[in-house]
Amino acid sequence: MPQTRGRFITVEGIEGAGKSTCLTFMRDRLIQAGRAVLVTREPGGTALGEELRALLLGHRQEGMGEDAELLLMFAARAEHLAQKILPALARGDDVLCDRFTDATYAYQGAGRGIARERIAAMENWVQKGLRPDLTLLLDLPVERGLERAGKRSTPDRFESETVRFFQLVRQGYLDLAEAEPDRIKRIDASQPLVEVERQLAQVIDAYPEYDKVEFG
16 A cells, blocks of 8 residues: 655755744644654754764864765765655655755855766765755845854854855755746745745645655
């Protein structure tokens, strides 16, 4: 008998886009609708993933090469999928994830200049065809996002990058959204919070259930 699965929903955006606040709103909205929800993040989500996150975001490895960065991202993702994401989806839970592979295409691809084909090869190997069902892209101008991010904490290794880097990352995200409009929904994150939440609610409430989706 076919087994139903949960929905895999991701939230993307540059620094300062308000992902944490929006994740809380989305979690509460889904729970109110009667869904069981796992909230997690990338890189991270598991004990190994959090250790890799510390290496990737911290300043101890300032000279980290682009290839090493990409491989560490996918190492954390492989563990995350095996230990958290796939089991939750198999239980029928919705998974709400702060960043996933779209971030790799935006940051390591558009930002660092790693060829899309190399990232796609890693994606196919690690994810075995699994992709988010819905992605919310919180979009706002780079300067405004960095201004917000600078007020909340000391910049991490990525937040310390140049404005030009983040302009490339943002454009990378927008290119992804243009290429996959059915999956990736752009949210204007430059608006007041109440308006951002209205946009999020509109997308989430219109998204279908997965009562008849086969899994595994």
